Amino acid sequence: MARTLPNIILTGTPGVGKSTHAAELAEATGLSLLDVNDVIKNKECHDGFDDELQSWIVDEDKLMDEIEDDIKQGGKIIDWHVCDIFPERLIDLVVVLRTDNAVLYDRLKARNYNDKKIENNMDAEIMQVILDEARESYNENIVIELASNTVEDMESNVERISQWVQNWVKDNKDRGDDDDE
Numbered sequence: 746m747a748r749t750l751p752n753i754i755l756t757g758t759p760g761v762g763k764s765t766h767a768a769e770l771a772e773a774t775g776l777s778l779l780d781v782n783d784v785i786k787n788k789e790c791h792d793g794f795d796d797e798l799q800s801w802i803v804d805e806d807k808l809m810d811e812i813e814d815d816i817k818q819g820g821k822i823i824d825w826h827v828c829d830i831f832p833e834r835l836i837d838l839v840v841v842l843r844t845d846n847a848v849l850y851d852r853l854k855a856r857n858y859n860d861k862k863i864e865n866n867m868d869a870e871i872m873q874v875i876l877d878e879a880r881e882s883y884n885e886n887i888v889i890e891l892a893s894n895t896v897e898d899m900e901s902n903v904e905r906i907s908q909w910v911q912n913w914v915k916d917n918k919d920r921g922d923d924d925d926e
């Protein structure tokens with residue numbers, strides 16, 4: 746069944762602003778939030794907690810079993826730092842948020858992450874690991890990179906993505922109408 750609303754992945758290194766953007770975007774567009782971290786915890790899609798890395802050891806198969814039907818319905822904002830496990834056919838836009846080093850460091854420090862976790866995440870951001878994963882996993886036309894350093898960045902990102910959602914809905918409706926003729 747064709748989706749009438751698009752699915753958007755909001756991804757990027759922890760601390761870049763995914764969940765903040767996701768909440769604002771949900772409010773602006775009416776799309777629903779799919780907070781993958783919540784699903785992992787609440788539905789126990791993990792094999793325990795890695796104390797050293799201070800993160801869940803995710804069971805990706807179980808996670809996909811939990812969320813795939815939801816994503817198939819469309820209209821989801823998927824917030825997670827991993828972007829390459831979702832089937833390409835279900836995803837319409839991949840937004841990779843990026844944050845300058847000094848700003849990201851302060852945000853991670855404010856979260857009381859330990860030094861190792863801060864270092865891992867800073868390295869990942871500097872090496873643009875998630876951007877590369879997104880570009881390898883999806884058609885380059887649907888992957889966009891947006892700066893998330895300031896509140897103004899966030900506001901303009903949310904406005905831009907909301908506009909994209911409106912256009913997507915209109916284009917899909919026009920296509921559906923053409924098919925009906």
Ligand SMILES: Nc1ncnc2c1ncn2[C@@H]1O[C@H](COP(=O)(O)OP(=O)(O)O)[C@@H](O)[C@H]1O
Pocket residue numbers: 757758759760761762763764765766852892893894895896897898899
């Ligand atoms: N563009 C931004 N401008 C200012 N502060 C931001 C921005 N994006 C995120 N933040 C702040 O940084 C912290 C981490 O944001 P969060 O959305 O939780 O990141 P993520 O979901 O990517 O881990 C929060 O305190 C949030 O308010």
